[in-house]
Amino acid sequence: MVREAVRWLVSSLVLLFVVSALTFVLVSLAPGDAAKSILAGQTSTFTQDQYESMRALLGIDKPLHEQYWDWLTNLAHGSLGTDLFSGQQVTEVLAGRIGPSLSIILGTVLVSAVLGVGLGMLSAWRGGRLGRVVDAVSLLGFAVPNFWLALVLVELFAVRLTLFPAGGYTGLATDPAAWLASITLPILTLSAGAIAFVAKQTRDSMADVLSREFVTMLHARGLSPRTILVKHALRNASIPVVTMLGLLLVSLLSGTVLVESVFSIPGLGQQAVNASGSHNLPLIAGVAFYFTVVVIIANLLVDLSYRLLNPKVRGS
Incomplete structure (x- = not known):
């Protein structure tokens, strides 16, 4: 250890x-x-x-x-x-930028995990038409550009239906309801393809596990389908899914750059774009440092998840 x-x-x-x-x-x-x-x-x-x-x-x-x-x-x-333009400490400049970026990243991972895993489990259990729907939605999610989807969501939910703001960010401590509203459209933009991707990975892993002999033995012992699916099959199929979620979290670091620009969210991604345009090296290095720390933490969480889910990894 x-x-x-x-x-x-x-x-x-x-x-x-x-x-x-x-x-x-x-x-x-x-x-x-x-x-x-x-x-x-x-x-x-x-x-x-x-x-x-x-x-x-x-x-x-x-x-x-x-x-x-x-x-x-x-x-x-x-x-x-020190920020070359304002003279402030880089940590002070970026302190207010971490919250918006983490809200979008963690929110997207959470939504993608819950909906993707749920849809993948259902698809593996029922199979047939639902499995083909998951495949089709996966292809569609990868084919649709994020910036186009963001503009469509703004036009539909912000301009026409006025359910969510078209841009801006409200802190969680300031107004929880406004905070949730301000990150909903960015999260929907980033999670559209991610949900289908996680669902497909979950479906494939679950289908492989459900075809094994120990699942047949569990059926023969009279266990309920829900118990077999959630308690036994999902645990054995979860390691590839956890890996995909870790990769998703890392990939969202670049995805937030576009989304924050479209929705005018003052996050690390938007700060990186502004700093690059003015050649503000300390700020660029600061953003890169924070992003790298997020990658390190994501890898640590994935490794800890492996140890919790797989006794062989825990004992090695």
Whole structure:
């Protein structure tokens, strides 16, 4: 157990290092920098001396490896650096952005898990026409672009029926009802394809388990179909489903970028887009750091789920 914990910690640190280093390299390869963005916002023309002075003031005149070392040093002291434009700590800038993004991501995973697993179980148990419907809906969910679906949902539920707001975000602590309304359309946008995908994975896993001999023995012992389906078959079929849910959570990190832009939600994805446009390296690195932490936590939860569901993994 200790060995597994050490291995997880080392792999997590390596992942953080690789992602953060790649972020610095990729941002440095993009044309332009924060100094030009700041000066362009202040005046239409600026001299080379003004440009060099601004670079020195921002600290981006240093070699890339020195900038990265400074960032790592700040990280070791619990800081993600300073926003090049506002002068605020990156942690303070991003503090209000985490809630909206996590609300959408976790809400989408929850909706996809509940509806997808339920539909997949029913499809595996009943089979026939319902199974073909799941396959058709899966293809449709993958074929429909998220941005198109988002616009359709806004037109239908926000403009015509006025059931939900077309954009914006309300915090959970401020107004729970308004918070739920503000994240409903983004969650529906992201979960449309995910529900069908989880349902298909659940149906295939359940169908494989239900065809095994121990299920026949359970029927012969007189157990009810519901007990066999939920208590025995689902537990044995759940590991592939848990894997898919973990992959879904990670994939939603990129999906939120588009959804937050369409619905004007002040989340990490929208912040990453704004920071990339202005070459705000500390903010970009901060968002990448938070996203990487989410990936690490998702992998940890999946691994813990394996141990709970499979005694062989728990004992290894």
